[in-house]
Structure formats: structure tokens, C-alpha cells
Amino acid sequence: MCGLAGFLSTSVHPDATAGVITSMLSNIRHRGPDEAGYYLDDGIAMGAVRLAIVDPADGSQPMSDPSGRYWICFNGEIYNHIELRAELARLGRPFRTDHSDTEVVLQAWIQWGSDCFTRFNGAFAVAIRDALTGDLVLARDRYGKRPLFYADHGDDFLFASEMKAFRAFPGFRFALDPSELATTFGVWTPLPDRTPFHGIRQLPTASVLTLSGGRRSLRAYEDLGFDVPAFDGTEAEAIDFVRDTLRTSVEMRLRTDVEVGVYLSGGLDSSIVTRLATRLSPHQVRTFSVAFQDRTFDESDSQSLVAEHLGTLHCTVPITSADITDNFPAAVYHAEVPTFRTSFVPMFLLSRHVRDAGIKTILSGEGADEAFLGYSLFRETLLREQWNELPDDERRTRLANLHPELAHFGPAHQAHLLGLYQQFSEERLPGLFSHEMRYQNGRFAARLLADRRDPFADLLDLVAAAPGYAGMSAVHKAQWLEYKTLLAGFLLSTQGERAALAHSVENRCPFLDPAVVRAAASVNLRYDDGQTEKAILKKAFRAELPEWTTSRPKQPYRAPGSAAFKDSRPEYLELLLSDRELAKIDCLDHTFARRLVDKIMSSPVEEISTKEDQTFVYLLTTAVLNQQFVLDDGSGRHGASVPGDLDLRVTVDNRRAVQKVGER
Numbered sequence: 132m133c134g135l136a137g138f139l140s141t142s143v144h145p146d147a148t149a150g151v152i153t154s155m156l157s158n159i160r161h162r163g164p165d166e167a168g169y170y171l172d173d174g175i176a177m178g179a180v181r182l183a184i185v186d187p188a189d190g191s192q193p194m195s196d197p198s199g200r201y202w203i204c205f206n207g208e209i210y211n212h213i214e215l216r217a218e219l220a221r222l223g224r225p226f227r228t229d230h231s232d233t234e235v236v237l238q239a240w241i242q243w244g245s246d247c248f249t250r251f252n253g254a255f256a257v258a259i260r261d262a263l264t265g266d267l268v269l270a271r272d273r274y275g276k277r278p279l280f281y282a283d284h285g286d287d288f289l290f291a292s293e294m295k296a297f298r299a300f301p302g303f304r305f306a307l308d309p310s311e312l313a314t315t316f317g318v319w320t321p322l323p324d325r326t327p328f329h330g331i332r333q334l335p336t337a338s339v340l341t342l343s344g345g346r347r348s349l350r351a352y353e354d355l356g357f358d359v360p361a362f363d364g365t366e367a368e369a370i371d372f373v374r375d376t377l378r379t380s381v382e383m384r385l386r387t388d389v390e391v392g393v394y395l396s397g398g399l400d401s402s403i404v405t406r407l408a409t410r411l412s413p414h415q416v417r418t419f420s421v422a423f424q425d426r427t428f429d430e431s432d433s434q435s436l437v438a439e440h441l442g443t444l445h446c447t448v449p450i451t452s453a454d455i456t457d458n459f460p461a462a463v464y465h466a467e468v469p470t471f472r473t474s475f476v477p478m479f480l481l482s483r484h485v486r487d488a489g490i491k492t493i494l495s496g497e498g499a500d501e502a503f504l505g506y507s508l509f510r511e512t513l514l515r516e517q518w519n520e521l522p523d524d525e526r527r528t529r530l531a532n533l534h535p536e537l538a539h540f541g542p543a544h545q546a547h548l549l550g551l552y553q554q555f556s557e558e559r560l561p562g563l564f565s566h567e568m569r570y571q572n573g574r575f576a577a578r579l580l581a582d583r584r585d586p587f588a589d590l591l592d593l594v595a596a597a598p599g600y601a602g603m604s605a606v607h608k609a610q611w612l613e614y615k616t617l618l619a620g621f622l623l624s625t626q627g628e629r630a631a632l633a634h635s636v637e638n639r640c641p642f643l644d645p646a647v648v649r650a651a652a653s654v655n656l657r658y659d660d661g662q663t664e665k666a667i668l669k670k671a672f673r674a675e676l677p678e679w680t681t682s683r684p685k686q687p688y689r690a691p692g693s694a695a696f697k698d699s700r701p702e703y704l705e706l707l708l709s710d711r712e713l714a715k716i717d718c719l720d721h722t723f724a725r726r727l728v729d730k731i732m733s734s735p736v737e738e739i740s741t742k743e744d745q746t747f748v749y750l751l752t753t754a755v756l757n758q759q760f761v762l763d764d765g766s767g768r769h770g771a772s773v774p775g776d777l778d779l780r781v782t783v784d785n786r787r788a789v790q791k792v793g794e795r
């Protein structure tokens with residue numbers, strides 16, 4: 132795990148290049164505090180900050196091949212690097228390090244070109260420079276576990292793991308983009324290649340961007356594939372298949388030179404990961420959880436039950452509403468996007484505790500719901516798809532099972548729900564049938580903007596152009612949308628990678644092993660009718676976990692939203708949401724925003740709807756981002772971290788054919 136940054140420039144004076152790249156890296160030093168380095172050549176600078184987890188002694192970056200032609204800056208981990216290294220060695224590729232996965236990536240690139248990315252089982256973003264041709268290649272992993280942003284600035288081209296690195300580039304200014312905000316509010320995250328800021332793009336998942344001789348090409352190296360052959364065996368064999376595939380995935384993710392902990396939410400997915408880690412780890416596993424003061428959101432009883440059952444060294448971090456509001460601006464600074472939930476703030480605090488405990492790497496259960504149809508959204512899609520063929524009593528039964536944890540899905544509200552689901556039994560937005568009900572909250576949130584642009588126009592274009600999308604089943608379309616939007620855009624980034632890396636912690640996700648995703652696709656709906664979430668997964672681990680863990684209804688991870696701010700009333704709230712401050716965000720509908728804030732702050736919590744709560748968090752995060760990125764003077768106000776000195780242990784300046792290596 133690391134962070135990278137760089138630029139191709141004709142405007143930066145050669146004497147200033149080293150200072151600019153150093154400042155860019157300083158802005159993301161939290162991603163890799165162990166060491167840093169940069170590489171300079173004619174017109175290019177690229178560098179990395181390193182969190183040393185694999186081969187700490189030899190894995191310094193930037194790294195070159197023995198010829199000095201190819202240079203790499205790498206963020207992430209390749210879990211199958213041992214197997215790839217052996218294969219590359221048999222092909223004659225030379226290695227200088229003991230077991231650095233960075234060198235494996237570089238040699239794989241030299242051997243196989245961009246086809247190498249399909250061979251990687253890992254989480255990565257990478258920049259590779261060919262000093263002979265001058266080509267620059269940027270690439271990103273399949274599911275979006277590691278970020279990579281880029282921007283044109285005049286004739287210059289910038290790239291970095293986090294957008295805040297661009298703040299250090301001379302003359303670069305941030306501006307909110309109203310059209311991208313509309314999409315973000317509607318879809319709950321920016322689209323795969325977008326950001327909320329004008330002119331800044333994100334490299335889509337499973338994509339390669341090549342800059343060569345003034346030309347630029349962007350292509351996907353792999354598509355999401357759910358349409359795999361159904362598992363050809365008995366249910367018992369399928370259960371063994373899923374269990375063995377997950378075991379291998381966890382085993383590969385325990386390959387580190389540091390201790391690995393586990394985030395234990397108390398739910399099925401993290402409990403399975405913990406179970407497997409306790410079997411495979413050479414040490415007693417340490418687990419970490421958050422416990423909410425508000426019992427509505429708290430799962431500490433389930434966490435303790437699992438931890439005791441599996442014999443882990445368990446640590447719980449208590450979270451109050453004041454903890455959320457006090458740390459909200461700093462967490463938003465690291466997230467860099469407007470969000471609809473505050474749930475990333477407790478994860479931000481949890482990662483700080485994990486790092487204070489001396490842990491650099493953790494495992495989590497992220498990705499299980501998308502792979503094994505764990506969300507009620509998938510059951511809801513099947514229900515709505517079959518709605519007009521179902522008898523009324525079955526509609527009622529299946530509706531009651533969709534969200535047993537929500538009061539408004541109770542018997543008193545069933546007549547209303549029957550009418551609502553009848554309205555959404557036919558597709559309205561082409562290709563978005565599965566998500567049309569969810570997106571109603573997005574339509575409300577988009578009213579924050581003065582320009583009432585269709586928040587779904589760009590998503591409709593995206594799915595219309597996606598290869599193979601039109602021919603997918605309704606459930607596969609739902610999975611595709613979850614992988615491309617909420618998983619990559621929020622769960623893996625804002626709530627995952629960005630919250631963890633804010634405190635220099637790497638997050639590894641065994642359920643996002645491509646073999647696990649394929650295994651899930653081969654058994655989903657093969658041995659059940661889709662009305663029980665993760666049916667095969669539960670059967671695979673039922674005997675190894677507390678009975679309650681596999682039998683209880685799914686409890687989504689949530690945190691207090693607007694209620695936290697009503698309770699705590701942080702000092703910055705009045706400033707950010709004052710008429711004067713909101714007026715500085717040109718794209719807002721200031722009348723709507725004012726009414727919303729007044730409604731939230733003056734109404735009892737029970738009178739605030741989900742869409743109002745969500746829209747309030749969008750408004751507040753947008754106001755924080757406007758302060759930190761658009762209006763900020765670089766002073767580090769509102770919780771923004773202030774860059775400090777870097778431990779630059781590797782610098783390479785090809786312009787003068789000088790190499791300086793720090794103490795190793």
C-alpha cells in the first residue's frame with residue numbers, strides 16, 4: 132500500500148520540478164509514511180510514498196528494471212506475486228529484490244505488456260514510464276480498491292492517488308462541477324470515471340490509460356463477468372467449492388511481512404473472514420470493531436459473541452455522536468467527495484485506533500454482498516420483476532422479508548408498500564430497473580442544485596454503452612451497478628481505502644478475489660430461489676460460527692446521520708451552513724438548501740425522512756469540500772492535514788544521469 136503522484140509538464144521550470152513533486156507527495160504522505168522517492172526525466176516527474184508491508188528492505192520506489200529503461204510507482208499489493216515471480220523467472224526475467232511485488236509488476240509489464248493486468252490478483256494503481264519511448268502507462272485494479280486520478284492543466288498532465296496532491300501543482304485550482312454533483316447526488320457516488328471537481332477524472336476500474344507521443348488512449352482490460360457457467364455439482368460440492376475458494380483467498384491475503392488484523396462488524400462476512408484468518412494465521416488474530424453509543428446502530432454484542440467464539444484478541448472503539456461530528460471535516464478531507472452517509476467517519480476513527488495498535492494491514496468482509504447477492508436490493512429486484520405474476524399473499528410475505536430491521540416495512544405500512552411496489556413493477560429508466568426505487572432519494576437530493584439537470588442522464592449513457600449490459604438478467608444488471616457505483620465509489624473508497632489510508636492502514640478484501648467472485652456467480656440462484664441472502668455462503672460456514680451469526684437477518688452497517696449534528700451542534704456547523712457560507716457555493720439552489728437546513732435543525736428526528744437526512748449529509752459534505760478544496764488558502768483549516776517533511780530515501784534524476792539512494 133502506498134500513494135503515487137506525478138506530472139508531464141512543459142510549464143514547470145526544470146529547476147522547480149523536484150520541489151513540485153515533493154510537495155505533491157507531501158499532500159498524500161499519510162498513505163505511505165515509511166519512505167518516499169521520486170523519478171525525474173525530461174518533462175516528467177513521478178513519485179511514491181510507501182507503506183512498507185511486503186519486502187520492506189528492498190521494495191523502495193520508484194523502482195527500475197536492471198536496464199534503467201522502465202520505471203514504476205506502485206500503490207497496492209499483488210497477492211499472487213509469488214506465483215507470478217516464479218513464472219517470470221522461468222521466462223528469464225531478472226529480479227534484484229528478494230520478494231518485492233512491485234518488481235513483479237514491473238517485470239510482468241515488460242514481459243506481457245498491458246495483458247499483465249489480467250494476471251494480477253490484487254488491489255493496485257500503477258504508473259509505469261518507458262524512458263526510451265517516453266510513454267507513460269496508468270492502470271487500476273478490477274474492482275476499484277485503489278484510486279488513481281488525473282487532470283489536464285493547460286498543456287500539463289497530472290496524476291495522483293488522491294486529488295489533494297494537485298493542490299501543490301503551480302496554478303492548479305479546484306472548482307465544483309454542478310453536472311457531476313447532480314450525478315453524484317442521484318447515484319450516491321460519482322460515476323466510475325468522474326469526480327465532483329471540474330476537470331479532474333478518475334481512471335475507471337480495470338482500465339489502462341496510455342500517453343504516447345502526444346496521443347492518449349483509454350481502454351478496459353477486463354469486464355465484470357457474472358455470466359459464468361452454473362456450478363456443475365451437488366449442493367454439498369458447491370458448499371465445499373465456496374469454502375475452499377475463500378480459504379485460498381484469505382491465505383493469499385495473509386502474505387505480508389507485518390501482522391494482519393481483521394475488521395469484525397459482527398455480521399456474516401467479516402465473521403467468515405475472521406474464522407478463516409484464525410485458522411491460517413500463525414499468530415492469535417486481533418480483531419477491531421466500532422460500538423455506537425446509539426443502540427439503534429450498535430452491533431457490539433454480536434461482535435463480542437463472534438470474537439469470543441473464535442478466540443480473537445478483540446478491541447472495540449466506542450463511537451458517540453460527538454466523535455462523528457468532531458472528526459467529520461477531517462474524514463471528508465480524506466474522502467474528497469460528497470457523501471450521503473456519515474458511516475465513513477467511524478471507519479476513519481477505527482483505522483486510527485488500528486494504526487495506534489501497531490497494525491498496518493487489516494482484512495475486511497467488503498464485497499461479499501455484491502458477489503453473493505447479500506443486499507435486499509437483489510431480492511427486491513427479483514420480487515419486482517415477478518410482481519405481476521405473484522398472488523397477493525406471496526407479495527405480502529416477500530415484502531415483509533425485505534427489510535425486517537426497518538419499522539416502515541412493518542405490517543402497519545404494508546398497504547402503502549403494496550401500492551409503491553406496484554408502481555415500480557415496470558422499468559422506467561432504461562437499464563436501471565433494479566435501482567429505480569433507490570434513486571428516488573437521489574432525485575430529491577439533486578434539488579440542492581440550481582441547475583435541475585437530470586441526475587441519471589450520464590448513468591443511462593454509461594449502461595447503454597457498457598459491453599454486454601443490455602443482455603444481462605435484471606439481477607446481473609443490479610450487480611453490475613453495485614460494483615460500478617456504490618462499491619467502488621463509496622464502500623471501497625470513502626468508507627474503505629480512504630478512511631483506512633488516512634491513518635496508514637491497508638485494507639484487504641478476500642471477497643474481492645476474482646476467483647471468489649466467479650465462484651459466487653456460479654452458485655448464485657443455483658441452489659436457492661434468491662429469497663435468502665447468501666444462502667450457500669451461510670451453509671458453508673454455519674458449523675464454524677455462532678448460530679446467531681448465520682441465522683439472523685442482515686443488519687446493514689449504519690451510523691447516525693443528521694441526528695448526530697442535531698445532538699452535538701459542532702461549532703463549525705453554523706459557519707458552514709450560514710447563508711453567507713452557502714452563498715459561496717454558486718451552483719446551489721440556496722432557497723432549497725436553506726429550507727432543508729432549517730427543517731433538519733428544527734424538527735424531531737422521527738419527522739426527518741431518509742431522503743432529507745441523506746440530502747443534508749450531501750449538503751454538509753459539499754460545504755466542507757468547498758471550504759477545504761475550493762476556498763482553502765492552504766492553511767489546513769477544517770481538519771485538513773498539513774503536509775510535513777518527507778523522508779525522501781530515493782531520488783533519481785535522469786536529466787543529469789545522477790542517482791542518489793538514501794540509507795537502506
